[in-house]
Amino acid sequence: MRTYRENIVNDDGAGTSLLQPPQVMLSGGTKMDPRWQRIELRRHGAIGKNVAVTLGIPFPPGMLRDANEVRIVDEHGDVLPSHVEPTLYWHFQDSSIRAVRVQFHVELDGDNRALRFTVEPADGTRQVDGWPYVDGLVENADGVRVPGVLAMLSPEWMSASLIAGPQQPALSPGPYDRYFAAQFKWAQPLPRDEGSSWLFDRPTTLFQQYVRTGREDYLAAASESYRYYMEHLRRIGGPGWPLCGGGWSLGKVSVCDPKYVYVEPILFALALTGDDSEHDPALIERMIGAWDTGGWNFPAGPYTKPEQRFTEREAGLGLLATVSAYEITGDKRYLKRIDDRLGWLYQHQQHNPDGLGDDGSWRNSWQAHEGDSYDAASDVRGTSPWMTENIIDGLWHAWLVTGDWRIPPMITGFGRYLEHHGWIDLKTIAGKDWRDTCSGHDGQISWYWSSAHASDKQLIAIENSDGWFSDAHDVEMTLPVAAARYFETDPVQQRALDQRLARLSSSYSLDCAANGATPRRFNWNNRGVGVVQWLMRQFDGSTRQNSPPVHGGKLP
Structure with missing residues (x-):
């Protein structure tokens, strides 16, 4: 795969010259402060x-090549026997090693104890056997x-390790972190019976905010949610129907x-808890097979005709x-x-088969999208802004792993589409x-179904039918806006995206956060947006300490 800094070739084979967006570079040169190497133990049911x-324990690239260099040190400076x-x-x-599993026995007189880990030349001492x-x-x-x-590890270390990509540690909770915490008050209990409460990946939602905050209750909920989620995967039979x-x-x-099948939690569980008990390569292959075959839907593939179902x-x-499967296994089949x-x-974005041109969206049929019969004369061709956040999240993770040249223009293209066609101008x-009153007078709202080609009358009809309170998706809409701003090179577009992000600050309303009527909102709001706090610091003039840049492609 070509990286963005390599020559981009047009369909006719001619090279083009593009302004370069900011490059994210994964580098082992990030300075890791020893003060971040804390381990806080909390009794969580253990007896005795x-x-x-x-x-x-996760590590940034290039820092660790021999797991035996990792040592656990107590408060007296003594090295504990460990595996x-x-x-x-x-x-x-x-x-290089991205994460290790560490096991040791230790005395816990009360419910808490503070330890540290160090990285020193291996000498073969103080090593013991592990256990399941x-x-x-x-x-x-x-x-x-x-x-x-x-x-628990420190948020500084976890964020700088890049286990969740670049993150800004929330050492002092900001508006988004307070919003998340307010939602967590009603989302914390384990959804034991309602399957839809897991849509958009509850375990990853919790693990990612634990990375940024280091909070004990987030780690506890993430660990429990992960193990409960994994218990309900089908581990036998071929993927796909029946x-x-x-x-x-x-x-x-x-x-x-398949929309309930998530591989990313396995990555976090391995890296942050050492839990290797719930998966193996065969299960991951089945899970990706669920996405490839489409389960009870159609197999994954290119968008080739206007009437084709697409979500x-x-x-x-x-x-x-698929990106997570490659990160875990290194299997080149997933890279392909x-x-x-x-x-x-x-x-799909650049050469839509409907012949209406490239407007920056992944334009598709409203009728096919909703499972209705297709009629070209009455169809409304457009896209769901908030559902497209999932595409941007996938593209961002793919960019970190591949640096593929196609990703930045796709993200900026959708950012421009949003500014022209995605937001409802209530004036x-x-x-x-259609907003919830908790959004306030200046609250933003995107169309439930947006379009560069449909009339306001058509869009209003859909909004009246399906889009009431679609501002409930404003929090996750910060990701496509911030990601587009990160890659955008045009000053006019940059200013427009800056203004949009400022307006979206109303989405962090604590009154809105208190609304737990739809439990999966906790996941759809938060799964992919922790990185927004890092992205905004890349273009707002703030100091960039503790925010290591990331890039998966070749370095220039």
Whole structure:
């Protein structure tokens, strides 16, 4: 795959010269402060004074090549006997170790203890045998087996490790962090029976905010949610209809519905808790197979005709799952699938088969999108702004891994589309206001179904039918705006995106956060948007300490 800094070739083979967007570079040169190497232990159900601890520790690229260099040190400076083994590698960088699993026994007189980890030349001492991860689990009040001791790392270390891509640690909670915390008050209880509460990936939502904050309650909820989620995956049978191996089911959710299949939580569980007990390569292959076959839907593939069914959610989440599978396994087959999916999205956006040109969106049929019969004469061709956030999330993760040249123009193209066609201008739509009152007078709202070609009358009809309170999606809409701003090179467009981000600050309303009527809102609002806090610091003039840049492509 070509990187963005390599020559871009037109369809006719001629090279073009483009302004370069900011480059994110994954580099082992990031200075990791030893003060960040804290481990905070919390009793989480373990009985007795001598407890078994398992944790994961992630590392930035180039920092660790021998797991035996990692040591656990107590408050007196003594090295504790421990077992350390690699769980993840920087497959798309220099093949250095990305995360290790660490196991040791330690005395816990009360419920807390502070330790540290160091990286020093290996000398073969103080190493012991490990044990199966499940041996350290206890059953909690929900009947889920969880770690008996939680081992927490500092948000500075986790953010700088790049395990979640570039992140800005929330050392002092900002408006977004307070919004998340307010939602967590109603989202914290484990959704044991309602499958739709897991849509848009609850475990990843929790793990990512734990990375930024280091909060104990987020780690506890993430660990429990991960293990509960993994219990409901189908581990037998081929993917696709009718066996739907690799699918997920709970309550009314069908095992053949791939939009509930998430690979990214496995990456976080390995890197942050050391939990290797819930997956193997065969399960990951089945899970990706669920996305490739489409389960009970149509197989994944290029968008080739106007009447074809397409959903932005499936396109984005399928790409995201495939990127995570490659990050975990290093299997080049997944890298090829990433390339395929990027090609499908690029062709769809740039050369839509409906012949209406490139407006920056992944334009498709409203009727096919909603499962209705297709009629070209009455169809409304457009796209869902908030569902497209899933595509942008997938593209961002693919960019970190591949640096593919097609990704920045796709993201900036959609950012420009949003500014022209994605947002409802309530000043021009007289007598209409579909917003929740919690958004306030200046609250933003995107069209439930937007279009560069449909009339206001058509869009208003859809909004009246399906789009009331679609401002509930404003929080996740910060990602496509911020990502477009990050790659945008035109000063006029940059200013427009800056203004949009400023207006979207109203979406962090605590009154809005208190609305837990739709439990999956916690996931759709938050799964992919932690990086927005880092992105905004790249173009607002703030200091960039502790915000290492990232790029998966070749360096210039």
